[in-house]
Amino acid sequence: MAHALPVSPLARPLPELGVIRGVRLGAAEAGIRYKGRTDLVLAEFAPGTTVAGVFTQSKCPGAPVDWCRAALPHGLAGALVVNAGNANVFTGRAGHQTCQATAEAAAKLAGCPLNTVYLASTGVIGEILPHERLTAALPALHDSLSETGWEAAARGIMTTDTFPKAAIRTATLNGTTVTIQGIAKGSGMVAPDMATMLAFVATDAALPAPVLQSLLSEQTKTTFNCITVDSDTSTSDMLLLFATGAAQNPTVAADCDALTDPTLGAFRAALHAVLRDLALLVIRDGEGATKLMSIQVSGAVSNDSAHKVAMAIGNSPLVKTAIAGEDANWGRVVMAVGKCGEPADRDTLSVSIGGVCIARNGTVVTGYDETPVVAHMKGQDIDIAVDLGLGSGTAQIWSCDLTHGYIDINGSYRS
Amino acid sequence: MAHALPVSPLARPLPELGVIRGVRLGAAEAGIRYKGRTDLVLAEFAPGTTVAGVFTQSKCPGAPVDWCRAALPHGLAGALVVNAGNANVFTGRAGHQTCQATAEAAAKLAGCPLNTVYLASTGVIGEILPHERLTAALPALHDSLSETGWEAAARGIMTTDTFPKAAIRTATLNGTTVTIQGIAKGSGMVAPDMATMLAFVATDAALPAPVLQSLLSEQTKTTFNCITVDSDTSTSDMLLLFATGAAQNPTVAADCDALTDPTLGAFRAALHAVLRDLALLVIRDGEGATKLMSIQVSGAVSNDSAHKVAMAIGNSPLVKTAIAGEDANWGRVVMAVGKCGEPADRDTLSVSIGGVCIARNGTVVTGYDETPVVAHMKGQDIDIAVDLGLGSGTAQIWSCDLTHGYIDINGSYRS
Numbered sequence: 001m002a003h004a005l006p007v008s009p010l011a012r013p014l015p016e017l018g019v020i021r022g023v024r025l026g027a028a029e030a031g032i033r034y035k036g037r038t039d040l041v042l043a044e045f046a047p048g049t050t051v052a053g054v055f056t057q058s059k060c061p062g063a064p065v066d067w068c069r070a071a072l073p074h075g076l077a078g079a080l081v082v083n084a085g086n087a088n089v090f091t092g093r094a095g096h097q098t099c100q101a102t103a104e105a106a107a108k109l110a111g112c113p114l115n116t117v118y119l120a121s122t123g124v125i126g127e128i129l130p131h132e133r134l135t136a137a138l139p140a141l142h143d144s145l146s147e148t149g150w151e152a153a154a155r156g157i158m159t160t161d162t163f164p165k166a167a168i169r170t171a172t173l174n175g176t177t178v179t180i181q182g183i184a185k186g187s188g189m190v191a192p193d194m195a196t197m198l199a200f201v202a203t204d205a206a207l208p209a210p211v212l213q214s215l216l217s218e219q220t221k222t223t224f225n226c227i228t229v230d231s232d233t234s235t236s237d238m239l240l241l242f243a244t245g246a247a248q249n250p251t252v253a254a255d256c257d258a259l260t261d262p263t264l265g266a267f268r269a270a271l272h273a274v275l276r277d278l279a280l281l282v283i284r285d286g287e288g289a290t291k292l293m294s295i296q297v298s299g300a301v302s303n304d305s306a307h308k309v310a311m312a313i314g315n316s317p318l319v320k321t322a323i324a325g326e327d328a329n330w331g332r333v334v335m336a337v338g339k340c341g342e343p344a345d346r347d348t349l350s351v352s353i354g355g356v357c358i359a360r361n362g363t364v365v366t367g368y369d370e371t372p373v374v375a376h377m378k379g380q381d382i383d384i385a386v387d388l389g390l391g392s393g394t395a396q397i398w399s400c401d402l403t404h405g406y407i408d409i410n411g412s413y414r415s
Numbered sequence: 416m417a418h419a420l421p422v423s424p425l426a427r428p429l430p431e432l433g434v435i436r437g438v439r440l441g442a443a444e445a446g447i448r449y450k451g452r453t454d455l456v457l458a459e460f461a462p463g464t465t466v467a468g469v470f471t472q473s474k475c476p477g478a479p480v481d482w483c484r485a486a487l488p489h490g491l492a493g494a495l496v497v498n499a500g501n502a503n504v505f506t507g508r509a510g511h512q513t514c515q516a517t518a519e520a521a522a523k524l525a526g527c528p529l530n531t532v533y534l535a536s537t538g539v540i541g542e543i544l545p546h547e548r549l550t551a552a553l554p555a556l557h558d559s560l561s562e563t564g565w566e567a568a569a570r571g572i573m574t575t576d577t578f579p580k581a582a583i584r585t586a587t588l589n590g591t592t593v594t595i596q597g598i599a600k601g602s603g604m605v606a607p608d609m610a611t612m613l614a615f616v617a618t619d620a621a622l623p624a625p626v627l628q629s630l631l632s633e634q635t636k637t638t639f640n641c642i643t644v645d646s647d648t649s650t651s652d653m654l655l656l657f658a659t660g661a662a663q664n665p666t667v668a669a670d671c672d673a674l675t676d677p678t679l680g681a682f683r684a685a686l687h688a689v690l691r692d693l694a695l696l697v698i699r700d701g702e703g704a705t706k707l708m709s710i711q712v713s714g715a716v717s718n719d720s721a722h723k724v725a726m727a728i729g730n731s732p733l734v735k736t737a738i739a740g741e742d743a744n745w746g747r748v749v750m751a752v753g754k755c756g757e758p759a760d761r762d763t764l765s766v767s768i769g770g771v772c773i774a775r776n777g778t779v780v781t782g783y784d785e786t787p788v789v790a791h792m793k794g795q796d797i798d799i800a801v802d803l804g805l806g807s808g809t810a811q812i813w814s815c816d817l818t819h820g821y822i823d824i825n826g827s828y829r830s
C-alpha cells in the first residue's frame with residue numbers, strides 16, 4: 001500500500017508554502033481504507049469565492065465528478081471535501097447518495113449552499129464508499145481548519161503517491177500582489193484527458209468564474225494534459241481552481257478575453273507555472289519512476305499532431321523500459337513515431353537524445369558517437385527531441401520510465 | 416538476449432509438422448548478432464508459386480517491408496530470405512542496398528526473377544545490416560534446403576521468442592486435399608496493425624494471387640490484428656502466404672469472391688485456424704507473459720468500436736499488471752472502457768471475468784461473490800467479457816499480462 005512504498009528518487013521537497021487568504025483547510029483520519037494516516041481533507045472558502053474546474057473525459061466518470069460538473073455552472077465555492085482510499089467510481093445510486101450526504105454535512109458545517117460544495121475521491125474503483133465514515137469525521141475536522149493546513153491537505157489526498165505535492169507563485173494583478181497555491185496527487189492511472197487525478201489550486205485574486213474557467217481550460221492543455229505515467233486515463237481526474245478575492249485587486253471584467261488581456265499577463269504566467277509545477281510533480285511520483293522524460297516534437301503538420309506523436313513516444317512501453325535500462329535505444333523512438341498514425345515520413349525524421357542528434361534523414365548520423373548520450377541516459381532527466389520535418393507543429397510532454405516498481409505496485413494494489 | 420530467457424510458461428510444443436510440396440527451406444548461422452544459433456532462413460518455392468502479403472502500417476517501415484511491398488504486385492514468389500538479430504530499419508540507402516544484394520544472391524541461387532524474392536528482417540532498429548554476412552552464408556544454406564526444414568526455419572527467425580511457433584491444417588479444395596502450414600515469430604513490439612512481427616504461411620493449394628490476397632487481408636483482421644503484447648506496433652510486421660499449387664486442385668478463378676465462394680469454404684476455415692493458432696502462439700510468447708487474456712466486447716455501436724474498446728482493455732498497463740498479480744480488479748476494466756474515446760455509457764455497462772458477471776448497470780452486482788473469480792485468476796487463461804449495452808458490435812482480442820519479465824527483457828535488449 002501507499003505508505004509502504006519507498007519515496008520516489010525523483011521526489012522534490014515541498015516548497016515553502018504560504019497561505020491563501022480566504023481558504024482554511026485541514027486533514028483527518030476517517031479510516032476509509034488506510035490505517036494510521038490522514039485520508040480526509042476539508043477546505044472552506046470565504047463567501048464569494050469563484051471556481052473553475054476541468055474533469056476527466058472518461059465515459060465512466062466517478063460520482064464526485066458528476067457532482068462537481070453539476071455544481072460548476074453556479075460558479076461559486078463554499079467548501080471542498082476530498083477522500084483517499086476509495087474513488088467512489090462505478091458505485092451506481094449508492095455513489096450519488098454518498099456525494100449527497102457528504103455535501104449536505106459539509107454545507108451545514110461551512111454554512112454555504114449545497115451547490116457550492118465540491119467533492120473528490122481517489123482510490124479503488126467499484127467499492128461502495130460509506131458516507132458515514134466521512135460525515136462522522138467532518139465536524140471535528142471542521143473545528144481544526146486553519147490557513148496553514150496546506151501541507152496536511154497535500155498529505156491527506158495521497159494514495160500510491162510517495163511524497164506530497166504543492167506549488168506556489170505570486171503575481172501582480174491590476175497593481176495588487178496575489179498568490180496562487182495548489183496541491184496535487186497522482187502516481188498511477190495518469191494520462192489526464194482534462195486534468196490529472198486530483199489537483200486543487202487556490203488564489204486570493206478576485207476573478208470572475210468565467211475568467212478563471214477560460215484560463216484553467218486553456219492552460220490545462222499545456223500542463224496536466226501533457227503528462228503521462230501509464231497511458232491509463234483515470235475515471236476521477238479533477239483539477240479545481242478557487243479564487244477567494246481576499247487580495248481585493250481591482251475588478252476584472254467577467255467578459256474580458258482571459259487568454260490575451262494584458263491585465264492578466266502576470267497572473268496567467270504564474271498560474272501556468274503552478275499548474276506545470278504540479279503536473280511535473282505528479283510525473284516525478286509516477287509509479288515506479290526513476291527517470292523523468294521530457295519529450296519535444298517539432299516539425300509536425302500541426303500542434304495537435306505533434307502532441308499525439310509525443311504521447312505515442314511517452315506511452316510506449318518499449319521506450320519507457322529502454323529509459324529505465326539507461327539504454328539510448330533511439331530505434332524504439334522511431335518505432336513509436338511510426339506506429340501512432342500521425343503524418344510522419346521516415347526519410348525526413350530526426351531524433352535527438354540529450355541534445356545529441358542521433359538519426360537524421362532516415363538513417364543514423366555519420367560517425368555517431370554514443371558516449372555523451374550514454375552519459376545523459378545515466379541522469380534522472382532524459383530529454384528526447386524529434387523533428388518530423390513536415391511542418392511547424394510543436395509539442396512538449398513529460399513521462400517517466402517503466403520499471404519493476406510499477407509492476408510491484410500495480411500487481412497488488414488492492415491486496 | 417533471446418537464448419538466455421526461460422521458456423514462457425504459456426509455451427506450446429510444436430505441432431507435428433508436415434511438408435508443403437513445392438517449398439524447401441532451412442536455416443543457417445550467419446553470425447549477424449547471435450552466437451551459437453541459427454539466424455538466417457532461406458525458403459525456395461516451386462515455379463508458379465503465388466503469394467499474398469500484409470505489412471506494418473508504420474510510417475517508419477523497415478527496408479525489407481519496402482522491398483516486399485514493391486514485389487507483391489507481381490504475385491509470384493521464388494524465394495524468401497529472413498534474418499534475425501537486425502531489423503534493417505531506419506538504415507537509409509544502406510538498408511535498401513542490403514536488400515538488393517541479398518535478393519540478387521537469393522535469385523541467382525534459386526534461379527528465379529529478382530522481383531519474386533521476398534525479404535524479412537527482425538531485431539534491433541537503426542543498425543546497418545551487413546549484407547556480406549547474409550550473402551556469404553546463402554550458398555551453403557541453399558545446398559541444405561529440404562521439404563522438412565520447417566522446424567529449423569521456425570527456430571531461425573526467433574529473437575526474444577522463447578519457443579518456436581508453427582501451425583498446420585488441411586482442407587479439401589475443389590475435391591483435392593491441401594495443406595496449410597506456417598511459422599511465426601514475435602514476442603515484444605507486438606500490436607500488429609496489419610500482421611505481426613514475422614509470419615510465413617505456405618500451402619500446396621493452387622490459388623491465384625488475388626484470391627490469396629483477399630483471404631489474407633480479410634482474415635488478418637480477426638487474427639493477427641487482434642493480438643497485442645505491449646501496444647507497440649513494429650516497423651517490420653509482415654505476414655506472407657505462399658501457394659505452390661503442388662496439390663494440383665482444379666483451378667480457382669482469380670476473380671471469384673474469395674470471401675464468400677463456397678468452393679473455398681473449407682480452405683478459408685483452415686487458413687483462419689492456422690493464422691489464429693500462430694497469432695495466439697505469439698501472445699503465448701509475449702515478453703514476460705504468464706497469463707493469456709481473452710477479451711470479448713459486445714453491445715458496442717459497431718464491430719470497429721468494439722475492437723477499439725477491447726484493445727484499450729488489452730493494452731492497459733493497469734489491467735495487465737492486475738492480471739499478473741491475479742487480482743480481479745474489474746475497476747481497471749471500467750477505467751479502460753471509459754478512457755478509450757469510444758461510445759460507452761457507465762450505466763449500461765457490464766463486466767464479467769471468468770464467466771461471472773461482476774458489475775452491471777453502473778455498479779457491482781448485488782451479493783457479488785469474488786470466490787470463483789479469484790480461482791479463475793489463478794489460471795493461465797483469463798477471460799474478460801464486457802457488454803456495452805449500446806448496440807450489436809462485437810470483437811474478440813487476445814493479450815497477455817505485464818510482469819517483471821517484460822521489464823527485464825526490455826531494459827537491456829541491446830546490451
